[in-house]
Amino acid sequence: MGSVTDTTNQYAGKKITVIFVLGGPGSGKGTQCANIVEHFGYTHLSAGDLLRAEIKSGSENGTMIQNMIKEGKIVPAAVTIKLLQKAIQGSGNDKFLIDGFPRNEENRAAFESITGIVPELVLFFDCSEEEMEKRLLSRNEGREDDNIETIRKRFKVYMESSLPVIHYYSNLGKVRKIDAGKPVDAVFEDVKAVFQKVAA
Numbered sequence: 001m002g003s004v005t006d007t008t009n010q011y012a013g014k015k016i017t018v019i020f021v022l023g024g025p026g027s028g029k030g031t032q033c034a035n036i037v038e039h040f041g042y043t044h045l046s047a048g049d050l051l052r053a054e055i056k057s058g059s060e061n062g063t064m065i066q067n068m069i070k071e072g073k074i075v076p077a078a079v080t081i082k083l084l085q086k087a088i089q090g091s092g093n094d095k096f097l098i099d100g101f102p103r104n105e106e107n108r109a110a111f112e113s114i115t116g117i118v119p120e121l122v123l124f125f126d127c128s129e130e131e132m133e134k135r136l137l138s139r140n141e142g143r144e145d146d147n148i149e150t151i152r153k154r155f156k157v158y159m160e161s162s163l164p165v166i167h168y169y170s171n172l173g174k175v176r177k178i179d180a181g182k183p184v185d186a187v188f189e190d191v192k193a194v195f196q197k198v199a200a
Ligand SMILES: Nc1ncnc2c1ncn2[C@@H]1O[C@H](COP(=O)(O)OP(=O)(O)O)[C@@H](O)[C@H]1O
Pocket: 023, 024, 025, 026, 027, 028, 029, 030, 031, 032, 135, 136, 138, 139, 140, 180, 181, 182, 183, 184, 185, 187
């Protein structure tokens, strides 16, 4: 079941490895996860993507999720965790990058108590707000939250609620901090160095 020092997770009868990928909005989490998938065989689970898919599916939670994303707020943990559990169970893989989760203390504590899963590592993409803002404003994915008003709210939530989660894992010695302000390929060089050290 796992404890804070044991990263051998038994989940639904299977041994699995989980890496949390954290960093501010626009720090490059999704971009680097795509590279990691290609080179290291992980399955990428983006909490934001799962929530957006849930809105599109017409689920009863859809309107609530949509409103929260538009306001840059964090959706209740129970909702996001259910989506992550379904994705883990349906994947057939045993190695996961969980991108954009946990984003606050409620996410973190609920995930640990509901799933018993403890992350092997936390990749932290460290990037200046100025650079993140520039990237988000030119992301062009048609997202309802990539406008300057919502971006400012997301930065505030990041500073107040998400950074403490990174500090929590930092105190456990699990955080690998990456300078995410560099070009994509240079960031991936640093990411690769971390993954080459992760036990197979
Ligand atoms: N290192 C980088 N340098 C410049 N632009 C980047 C870099 N990494 C990602 N981007 C671009 O910035 C935007 C945000 O990246 P994304 O991976 O979606 O970040 P996140 O998932 O952390 O919000 C995208 O348009 C992406 O193409």
